[in-house]
Amino acid sequence: MGQYKHLAGVALFAAIAALLPLITDNGFYLKVVFMVGINYLAAAGLNVLVGYTGQKSLGHAGLFAVGAYTAALLTARMEWNPWLALLAAGVVAGIFGVLIALPALRVKGPALAMVTIGFGVVVEKVVSEWQDVFAGQQGIYGVLPLSINGHIFDMREWVWLVLALGVATHLMMRSLLSGKFGRAFMAVNTAEVAAESVGVSVYKFKVLAFVISAVTCGVAGALVAQQNQYINSDFITFNLSIFFLLIVLLGGKSVYGPLLGALVLTLLDAFLARWPGVQHFTYGALLLFGLYVMPDGLSGTVSRFFTKRKPALSNRDIPLPSVSLRELAGARAIDVKGPLLQTEGLYKAYGGVVPTNNISIDLQPGHVHSLIGPNGAGKTTLLNILSGIIPPTKGAIRFCGESILAKPANQICAMGLGRTFQNLKLFADMSVIDNVKVGLHQHIRAGFGAYLFALPAAKRQEREATAQAMQVLQFLGLDTKAYETAGSLPYGLQRRVELARALATRPSLLLLDEPAAGLNPQETQELTGVIRSIKELGITVLLIEHHMDLVMAISDHVIVLDYGEKIAEGTPTQVQKNPRVITAYLGAPDDDAQLAPATFATSLENKHA
Numbered sequence: 001m002g003q004y005k006h007l008a009g010v011a012l013f014a015a016i017a018a019l020l021p022l023i024t025d026n027g028f029y030l031k032v033v034f035m036v037g038i039n040y041l042a043a044a045g046l047n048v049l050v051g052y053t054g055q056k057s058l059g060h061a062g063l064f065a066v067g068a069y070t071a072a073l074l075t076a077r078m079e080w081n082p083w084l085a086l087l088a089a090g091v092v093a094g095i096f097g098v099l100i101a102l103p104a105l106r107v108k109g110p111a112l113a114m115v116t117i118g119f120g121v122v123v124e125k126v127v128s129e130w131q132d133v134f135a136g137q138q139g140i141y142g143v144l145p146l147s148i149n150g151h152i153f154d155m156r157e158w159v160w161l162v163l164a165l166g167v168a169t170h171l172m173m174r175s176l177l178s179g180k181f182g183r184a185f186m187a188v189n190t191a192e193v194a195a196e197s198v199g200v201s202v203y204k205f206k207v208l209a210f211v212i213s214a215v216t217c218g219v220a221g222a223l224v225a226q227q228n229q230y231i232n233s234d235f236i237t238f239n240l241s242i243f244f245l246l247i248v249l250l251g252g253k254s255v256y257g258p259l260l261g262a263l264v265l266t267l268l269d270a271f272l273a274r275w276p277g278v279q280h281f282t283y284g285a286l287l288l289f290g291l292y293v294m295p296d297g298l299s300g301t302v303s304r305f306f307t308k309r310k311p312a313l314s315n316r317d318i319p320l321p322s323v324s325l326r327e328l329a330g331a332r333a334i335d336v337k338g339p340l341l342q343t344e345g346l347y348k349a350y351g352g353v354v355p356t357n358n359i360s361i362d363l364q365p366g367h368v369h370s371l372i373g374p375n376g377a378g379k380t381t382l383l384n385i386l387s388g389i390i391p392p393t394k395g396a397i398r399f400c401g402e403s404i405l406a407k408p409a410n411q412i413c414a415m416g417l418g419r420t421f422q423n424l425k426l427f428a429d430m431s432v433i434d435n436v437k438v439g440l441h442q443h444i445r446a447g448f449g450a451y452l453f454a455l456p457a458a459k460r461q462e463r464e465a466t467a468q469a470m471q472v473l474q475f476l477g478l479d480t481k482a483y484e485t486a487g488s489l490p491y492g493l494q495r496r497v498e499l500a501r502a503l504a505t506r507p508s509l510l511l512l513d514e515p516a517a518g519l520n521p522q523e524t525q526e527l528t529g530v531i532r533s534i535k536e537l538g539i540t541v542l543l544i545e546h547h548m549d550l551v552m553a554i555s556d557h558v559i560v561l562d563y564g565e566k567i568a569e570g571t572p573t574q575v576q577k578n579p580r581v582i583t584a585y586l587g588a589p590d591d592d593a594q595l596a597p598a599t600f601a602t603s604l605e606n607k608h609a
């Protein structure tokens with residue numbers, strides 16, 4: 001949806017919603033509309049965490065309580081200004097968000113859900129048992145409501161306030177999630193290892209998602225306490241956590257999802273209030289049935305009717321980047337003297353298996369290096385160590401003259417080391433161009449505030465990122481596929497998208513793990529040309545490959561591994577004649593033998609079998 005169309009739609013929706021309180025002065029109806037707004041606020045942040053980042057939480061009632069009790073204690077006991085207390089509630093909830101994010105960095109899936117349940121239960125127990133501070137079921141009275149110039153809000157004004165906050169939250173979430181931050185959250189959700197290796201800090205984005213969800217939940221809790229002028233422990237139940245999660249799941253992963261979910265479930269909640277016995281049954285049934293019929297939630301189902309396919313691109317549509325691909329790629333490699341990457345005595349053991357045994361290699365700038373060896377020789381393990389995915393047990397790695405041993409993968413990527421994976425790790429649900437833009441993540445300088453408030457800097461950088469992503473796609477002949485979903489492309493093209501994503505990180509060293517795996521002969525031939533073009537851009541390549549024709553045709557230098565040890569290195573011709581290499585591949589030493597590429601390939605196939 002275009003920016004102006006969207007704003008017009010939001011203005012229309014807000015105008016209609018703002019008229020509602022003028023139609024009725026029935027307190028119950030006004031309260032229901034107020035609660036739609038409150039539930040939307042709570043779910044809008046939770047959607048970032050659950051929908052976009054894939055972190056399931058069943059403890060957000062705890063964060064709602066943190067906000068509610070912060071506002072209650074600050075105003076009822078310390079007589080803070082209620083507006084300041086509302087702000088403080090968001091901040092304190094955000095801090096608690098960091099606290100529950102910490103376990104999320106270690107555990108995933110059901111284990112994470114258990115941790116968040118634990119958090120919710122602890123908060124519930126604290127507010128009900130710690131009578132001196134939280135007054136348990138008796139509750140805290142005298143919570144100061146919001147007011148302007150001494151005028152205390154009536155129910156109508158509360159509705160308008162949550163409407164205004166809801167619209168502001170929607171605009172901020174839309175701006176945040178449609179750019180760099182939304183892509184990073186989704187990348188973390190889809191493939192954490194891939195996200196790290198294209199420069200996205202999984203750690204930072206998980207914490208950020210928890211904080212965003214905590215802040216909106218905390219503000220929602222504070223508003224409820226302030227509107228009621230009262231809060232007690234009965235507000236904070238496990239059911240509330242489930243209710244928030246249900247809103248997000250039923251709404252679907254979209255910025256509109258929490259609104260649709262909040263609207264449907266709050267109205268249903270109000271309707272079923274007379275029959276509390278069937279309430280939980282209905283929610284359970286809705287979750288099962290609703291998600292069975294609409295796996296993408298309400299928003300996914302609705303958007304299927306409205307989304308138009310992006311038209312094919314014409315040359316006129318393709319924006320021009322401010323710098324050429326050669327300038328971008330070459331800029332990093334220029335100043336390196338000596339080897340671009342150097343390892344000394346790298347060692348990694350898994351119990352008795354030693355896939356990396358005392359490996360020392362030098363990679364020279366501007367060269368194509370190949371890493372070959374039979375299956376299980378330790379090639380991928382070495383690549384994972386170099387790119388920061390696996391820490392070595394001992395040894396040293398210097399990249400661009402700097403040790404990268406203790407650095408996380410995203411920082412190594414930022415230094416100019418890009419990679420692809422043996423088993424494709426695409427962000428399959430995202431478009432091709434968005435995959436490539438995730439690769440540009442580190443080079444988009446606009447920060448959180450710029451995206452949240454849709455500042456011109458963020459828009460400018462997004463436009464430039466689109467232009468640069470298109471430039472990379474054109475380089476690899478993928479520009480016509482830019483708006484296709486990456487996972488829907490044929491396998492060969494998906495491999496190319498992964499290559500484009502790695503190139504977008506602007507690597508000076510590119511690690512390619514079996515890029516020809518699964519390609520047909522013609523695609524393999526084309527890949528040879530692509531790797532040559534990448535070399536011409538000034539990018540150094542380290543290639544793992546079993547296709548020996550490809551290796552011999554493009555390598556300046558070949559390194560051979562067997563059982564985790566480096567058994568030979570040199571030019572392709574030297575390596576082909578090396579007796580240890582021949583033994584490793586054919587299993588029989590023969591001093592006069594030389595492995596022809598074809599023999600190499602056949603011997604590998606035999607080994608694989």
Ligand SMILES: Nc1ncnc2c1ncn2[C@@H]1O[C@H](COP(=O)(O)OP(=O)(O)OP(=O)(O)O)[C@@H](O)[C@H]1O
Nearest residue numbers: 350353355373374375376377378379380381382422
């Ligand atoms: N996480 C792990 N835990 C235990 N063993 C592992 C682990 N990762 C790799 N290995 C073992 O280390 C050895 C080297 O594996 P690696 O994947 O690096 O080999 P490779 O040369 O890339 O093989 P291929 O050509 O089949 O991809 C294998 O024996 C493998 O089983």
